[in-house]
Amino acid sequence: xxxxxxxxxxxxxxxxxxxxxxxxxxxxxxxxxxxxxxxxxxxxxxxxxxxxxxxxxxxxxxxxxxxxxxxxxxxxxxxxxxxxxxxxxxxxxxxxxxxxxxxxxxxxxxxxxx
Amino acid sequence: xxxxxxxxxxxxxxxxxxxxxxxxxxxxxxxxxxxxxxxxxxxxxxxxxxxxxxxxxxxxxxxxxxxxxxxxxxxxxxxxxxxxxxxxxxxxxxxxxxxxxxxxxxxxxxx
Numbered sequence: 001x002x003x004x005x006x007x008x009x010x011x012x013x014x015x016x017x018x019x020x021x022x023x024x025x026x027x028x029x030x031x032x033x034x035x036x037x038x039x040x041x042x043x044x045x046x047x048x049x050x051x052x053x054x055x056x057x058x059x060x061x062x063x064x065x066x067x068x069x070x071x072x073x074x075x076x077x078x079x080x081x082x083x084x085x086x087x088x089x090x091x092x093x094x095x096x097x098x099x100x101x102x103x104x105x106x107x108x109x110x111x112x113x114x
Numbered sequence: 115x116x117x118x119x120x121x122x123x124x125x126x127x128x129x130x131x132x133x134x135x136x137x138x139x140x141x142x143x144x145x146x147x148x149x150x151x152x153x154x155x156x157x158x159x160x161x162x163x164x165x166x167x168x169x170x171x172x173x174x175x176x177x178x179x180x181x182x183x184x185x186x187x188x189x190x191x192x193x194x195x196x197x198x199x200x201x202x203x204x205x206x207x208x209x210x211x212x213x214x215x216x217x218x219x220x221x222x223x224x225x
Contacts (some may be wrong), residue, residue, distance in 0.1 A: 101212070
């Protein structure tokens with residue numbers, strides 16, 4: 001069964017450093033998302049991406065964040081200058097088309113900012 | 115403001131003891147409601163999507179129902195492997211794709 005994959009599973013970085021989290025969505029999916037979950041809290045929407053542009057973003061997704069689909073299979077989230085409060089699980093999700101609403105999630109990347 | 119609440123926060127059941135989890139939502143123009151299962155340290159695993167009041171979906175020991183204000187996830191004769199956090203989430207009709215999650219119900223099924 002096709003799955004969303006994410007790398008790395010755990011990333012440790014120093015405050016102020018840039019990180020890139022990588023995702024490979026399910027192959028025939030066209031809509032891509034990033035969510036985050038701070039330990040013990042709700043899953044929160046960050047951004048949605050379709051047709052090579054951002055379609056919606058939350059107030060969390062400020063200028064420190066950016067997304068890219070650099071090729072036909074990868075989808076990345078970049079955090080330019082990490083802060084302690086960026087420590088969280090980051091989940092990538094994807095869905096097939098605009099007809100369905102169901103999003104399928106990857107296993108997540110745990111980001112620890114020291 | 116759109117809001118999703120879930121109760122109880124945690125639920126402990128004996129194996130075989132059926133129960134229900136509740137999801138209440140306040141959202142303008144609900145387009146869909148989702149149930150996901152999340153194991154510790156893992157991503158949400160899709161269970162159901164519901165669109166209309168009165169709709170029901172079933173999968174193994176789980177059944178999800180939807181009304182105009184809330185949704186229930188019924189667990190019939192649960193097994194220890196059903197232990198997980200169950201997340202309810204909604205999407206608005208005016209949103210492209212922003213899914214709003216509830217805090218989850220942590221279910222423990224004791225053998």
